[in-house]
Amino acid sequence: SKKVQAIYLWWQKTIIDQDLLQSLPNLKVIANSGVGMDHLDLKLVASFGVKMANARCAVSSSTADTGIASLLASARRLVEGCHVAVSSGMEYCEADFLGVEVTGATLGIIGTGSIWCKIALRAKAFEMDILYHNRRRRKEQEEQAVGTTYCEKVDNLLQQADFVMVVVSLTPQTCKLIGKREMELMKPTATLINISRGAVVDQEALVTALQTGVIRAAALDVPFPKPLPRDHTLLKLKNVIITPRLGIKTDKDTYMVTEEAAENILAALNGLPIPNEVLPS
């Protein structure tokens, strides 16, 4: 363990705690395979003089694809439809098996970052009206380039959107960002899509909202390896699609993310500026 100078965290494993840091005196850098750093105690790691880096560049297109894929799958009831198509009892498809329109609908994006632009561009091709809410407003040229409208209050976004997509980092401020109040502001025909961390949504409130028709449906790309308990209600609801953190799970991304991490590690070990350094703040 004295030889270990760098750690490459793959899907949040291994767990970095005080014991581990103490056992690796020559550790210089921890490189993460992804953007989110909420699984790391940044201050603790920094206190050992260890630098940290994430992988920003690789993730945007793929995560944006996941967001739109989840939106489309939920709107058109793709998973349910697939189940109907292959089920042993099927003689014909019910004529009233209907989804909701995507083209021309209103998408509300909560959170920005590099994913925002890619999601907006994809949604624009479906002729969607795009609203967004963030702490800070984007520049006018950026807004116009992708045809989005800023909602200073998240309530305005929630009341107008047919699809609400959440793409925030998990912080103490964004934990349970979408709760009972927010869901009740949403249209009863609306769909919630969460491609951030699971904890951004109040899960129990979501179960109630889905069961009572407060919102129409949800698509959750929940974090793994933290599967929900097998008897959790969310797993049984027909109007929920849960996917095991598809976010950036493609073979191309795996290469790119690993390349980025290698770059960061080599920079740290050679005492050079780290491209994607993350500072505790």
Place this chain on the structure above:
Amino acid sequence: MWYHKPVINEELLQSLPNLKIVASSGVGIDHLDLNLLSSYGVKVSNTPFVVSTDTADLGMALMLASSRRIVEGYQIAVSPDTEYFPADWLGAEVSGATLGIVGMGTIGYKVAKRAKAFEMKILYHNRNQRNKEEESAVGAIYCKKIDDLLQQSDFVLLSVNLTPQTHKLIGKRELELMKPTATLINISRGLVVDQDALVEALQTKVIKAAALDVTYPEPLPRDHPLLKLKNVVITPHIGSATKKTRCLMMENMIESIQAGLTGLPIPNEVL
């Protein structure tokens, strides 16, 4: 007429001497014998343009769902046996990949518009080449020979009408021209694909996967091999299945029926 029912045959037409018009839902009219209907003086209408957008949306949904393994992923996420998730379970990228569209009519063109936003390279094959403005608006490159499209595409999407010329358009030969990493998406008609050849191609990994909103017949017999393959996503012909579109289709059909009954020119008449 919804979902191709009732079946229009000689017997039915003889029993309905005052039948003036058959208004069919959707754009496809391959289930109707137009010559037979014409011989009985019965007019026919469909609902061509109103279904295009939803069908294009579904084409994109199937491409994304198949490549990112959403259906499989869902099953793993909710399975009672799942304890953890293997780190090497991966999907394939859509962004930046090559999409080959076979049939660049209204629906095919709308798919191209959407795919462009995913930074996809777009090839297309059609009876006729589109004009330069239309091509450059979506960045589509014409492939006069379908073989060229098949050899280069990561995703092959079928959006043709079913005609005698397009019947089994995609057979063993075409599937073998495709990349072994490619996915076939069918939003046209089941008979455009040689289904037995498709089963074999999927089983022997000649192609990677398929996503089908249409099959032949619909639904497939419950013991059909396509229903058991892991690398197939099948949806029950829901291309136009949204509330808004179904209402619009119904409105179109009523308009056509009213025109047909009052002897006025029929909107969306099929000749």
